[in-house]
Amino acid sequence: MASAVQAIAVASVGSIISASRVAAAPELNVQSGLRTNGVRFSLRAVPFFGSTSSSRSARKQNLYTVYAEAQKTETLSPTALQGEGGKGDGESPASKASDRKVSIADVPKSEFEGKTVFIRADLNVPLNKEREITDDTRIRASVPTIEYLLAAGAKVVLASHLGRPKSGPEEKFSLKPVSVRLADLLKKEVKFAPDCIGPEVEALIGGLKNGEILLLENVRFYKEEEKNDLEFSKKLAKNIDYFVNDAFGTAHRAHSSTAGIADFVTKRFAGFLLQKELDYLAGAVQKPARPFVAIVGGSKVSSKITVIESLLDKSDKVILGGGMVFTFFKSQGYSVGSSLVEDDKLDLAVRLSALAKEKGVELILPEDILAADKFDPEANTQVSANTSIPDGWMGLDIGPKAIEQFKKALEGAKTVLWNGPMGVFEFEKFAAGTFAVAEEIAKLTGEGAITIIGGGDSVAAVEKAGLADKMSHVSTGGGASLELLEGKVLPGVAVLDDVEIVA
Missing domain, CATH: 3.40.50.1260 (Phosphoglycerate kinase, N-terminal domain)
Known part of the structure; x- marks a missing residue:
């Protein structure tokens, strides 16, 4: 791990310190939320100077000592891992993997009461010319996680993309129709923000009461989203306590709303839908019956x-x-x-x-x-x-x-x-x-048997055959499913907090 940390340190510290050009600057908190080999750490730079001539030389050269400080890994006992409905660790196919991520069911439900929780869902549904939803499968798949957090007393901020907007906001790619359908499914009001960042959005988030939900406008109206822009990620995280990723279909993308935001919140969880995908595609396939x-x-x-x-x-x-x-x-x-x-x-x-x-x-x-x-x-x-x-x-x-x-x-x-x-x-x-x-x-x-349909055209085939509900698991991800099966690390999963199971 040391060499990986060193490589990141050189790149991160070099750019930031050279930009500052302050030889006698105080201690710098260079960068937080970095990861390598599954370990989250921060970089701290301290000026390397004192009273000796060699130290004066160091001062002149603007040298720093850099410390890589690992953040504490949350440890959960088997009792804490008992989720809603009593499903414990032993019942989750992927849960015995050493890199298992913390899901919202792994912590007490009271953990979320009063917290503002940003849920990244995949609400990219098809619309006709009248902007009517023609298939609400993805919206319905997101409901269990949303309902769970609302019932826990969280203030839910929901985000997604829709389509491929090219030049900023376009009415045909607005998530407004999704807010209407989601309200029907949840049987409660879904507030809709006219944007995904900015003072007006921050005010709407700040005004949420426990058990209320706000759907943000399409995050891809900003090009910074797909670039995983640091400042855009910070803006998305404004007034947010926890991050929950439930968008498996975009988990293979290192975007601001799927990965970048995770560096600016307190805790990071997998939602029910994402966890199920990991249980089957990473769990049942890695250690199959x-x-x-x-x-x-x-x-x-x-x-x-x-x-x-x-x-x-x-x-x-x-x-x-x-x-x-x-x-x-x-x-x-x-x-x-x-x-x-x-x-x-x-x-x-x-x-x-x-x-x-x-x-x-x-x-x-x-x-x-x-x-x-x-x-x-x-x-x-x-x-x-x-x-x-x-x-x-x-x-x-x-x-x-x-x-x-x-x-x-x-x-x-x-x-x-x-x-x-x-x-x-x-x-x-x-x-x-x-x-x-x-x-x-x-x-x-x-x-x-455990039967898994791994995304893409296979899903369309079983749905066309009317057999989707006869399978153990039908994946919601196309490219994400393939990359997970290939053994690749998905950025939207890597940023989530790791579980350390204590016997």
């Missing part, structure tokens, strides 16, 4: 390289489907017709196949393919062996033998992770493979 079967689909192997590599370290079987299989087929010398192939990734496919064999993991490719004469919902189709797709035909789904093959491979699985469809399920003719896999996974859930 076995057999553990991973299913990876999608169009390109290049977008899933790291995920496949990571899963080969953890899984008993990895099933591959979707367009990526044709790169594997071609790497084995098979005829793939005009199917999608990444020719520059053929060596990679060979390497991944060899890696699976080396690790003793069964890598399963579909035995047959449903091919089409063009990429069209009304295309002519034929079933082809995986070794010989005719010229001019392209694979758009797995075939009937492959469906049975994949079902057999899933038999007896205790943990299943699925990320990526088996074919172009948006076209009815090519949805059978994806829906068959969804049905089999739903069946396994009923048999007691």
